Amino acid sequence: MKPINYNKYRATKVFNSRVRFLIFHYTAGNFSSSVNALTGPNVSTHYLVPDITDPSYLKAGYTGQEVFSLVDETKRAWHAGVSTWGNRSNLNDTSIGVEIVNRATYSQGVFNFPPYQPEQIAAIEELALNILERYPDISPTLVLGHSDIAVGRKSDPGPKFPWHALYLKGVGAWFDDATRDAYLQQYNETGIPARSDLLKLFKTYGYDVSRASTEQGFSQLVRAFQLHFRPQTYDGVMDAQTAANLAALVHKYFP
Template sequence: MLVIDTSFPAIGFNERCGEPVQQVILHYTAAPFASSLRTLTQDGVSAHYLVPDPEEPSYRAAGYDELRAFRLVEESQRAWHAGVSHWDGRDNLNSRSIGIELANLARDDAGVFTFPAYAEEQIEVLTALLRDIVSRYPQIEPVGILGHSDVAYGRKSDPGPRLPWWRLHEAGIGAWFDETTRAMYQRRFCVGLPPEVELERAFQRYGYAPAKNRQGFEQRTRAFQMHFRPRDYCGFLDAETCAILYALNEKYRGL
């Protein structure tokens, strides 16, 4: 059962000004529960929800005997979680998204990332929370369930490659490709990848922001791979990655 705790409201937020919710953006906190809660309830940065790790010591020390989702900002309000962001041709996703932070001790040591696994119960609570959200916002399409790295690929890596996106899809949440379509495109691309200008259009068609240079192209590829090919997210655009992209566009973009 999904338990929503409203004991820690954040401050300093305003109404959405009529913007309909179109996306849900998932993050990791890169910090324990206690410090994450302090950070996310201060004026200037927050998310609508925080989902703790039930095994993390500061959560247990807080006296909770069951895992719950903490609502920090009302969904009718704009939370400051996405920052400079872009999806599907539009910027400023704070105005039309719901942000969910997952307590996780991911680290970035001078560009060397460590991505710990998410707790099983944490994923179960996240799944229940997402189901609840999409049931109330039918305009949120599968391609609107996103990671922070999808919408800000030049500067963010959360929620990282350890989030089981395929399991969320199996639970009826978010996008995933059809394996037979992926295999068909991969056979085609094994003899040669599409021209770069066509690949750029394909990424933008799915929703990603344009890549301004080679570094941006690789960062976007890495973000895409963390979401849809998490066993290898080196940022190199190979036949399998291209095939997944084209399979997704065929399934969700009608192309």
């Protein structure tokens, strides 16, 4: 057989990228332990963003802010695990994962979420904008946290992740304040929507509502949403503010 001809008849329009999602995580460990985990046999990610104040990062010989590529974007990294968004599941297949060194902890039922370093956020912004420019199929509502796609199972990147600030720079989704305020006034006057209506809004936006038929499952769903879109309060309790944020998001992106 002659060598395969890769040059003559090339499709230029009828294909697209596998990448549909950009997913952010925290590592819940220092730089050293994060590298060991993410280059070991169980989990991986496309990018790792260190914390320049981390002693183990400094001990490794680094001083300025770096971003490390651990898995080529064309490959499937193992960062999302069991995951769902919209009509897609197993999001490792269709996502780019970004792990951020942050020593969030969970002990005796209590989370501690340390702030992210400004240098980290600047690096994340630059990286994300680069990725989004190269993968136009990643729409704002497909820039997500691990907690969004693994409801009740994950909490990263946590409430200290600056979703709104990144949105203002062109990364991800956020609601319009005027629309949110209108819904908030309505709900304060008439009460929040029925749970069935709230679940329709969650599902329309993309969240997996399959486990929300129980009180615990619904609370986990609300908390996942709050971690992203109401980080001041992430207790899993649906109130007028949370409902208004949700309704304003759906109004904006899924009219």
